[in-house]
Amino acid sequence: IGAYCEYLFAPDDHRKILHRLCAASTKILSIMVSPEELHLDENQELDETSEDVQADLQALECQRLEELSERPFRTVAGYLAATAIIRRMEHEVPLAVLGDGPVAAAVAMARKSFGDDLAEYIQAKWRFPKMVCERVVYHITPDLL
DSSP states (O other), rough: OOOOOOOOOOOOOOOHHHHHOTTOOOEEOOOOOOHHTTTTTTTTTTTTTTTHHHHHHHHHHHHTTHHHSSOOOOSSSHHHHHHHHHHHHHHHOOOOOHHHHHHHHHHHHHHHHOHHHHHHHHHHHHHOOOOOOOOOOOOOOOTTT
């Protein structure tokens, strides 16, 4: 049983999300997304026909770390690839990501943007514990308690 202390919505505050993802104090990341939001094809490869994926690949081409944190990403994979770059350069504190889909998407995005080096870093340094989420309650009312 757990509770969320904070909810962030990427389109509204991308800088805050990237800041939280990259903070050394962030140890666990729980992401809930639909399969469509991962932008992976049936082979678990990045769907490069997606406009969102193309936008994130372009955003990841920046030359300076400061530029990376200013770019709004459109996909979970884009945010996670950017997070891997920044965490690796700043402190290398591992991150535990709950959920297989976001990890596969991040590795695919990292591989496409930066080659095997960043993808291997994610697979070697980050942790991916298995979890089961049986029920998500978005609003607790007295009758649920």
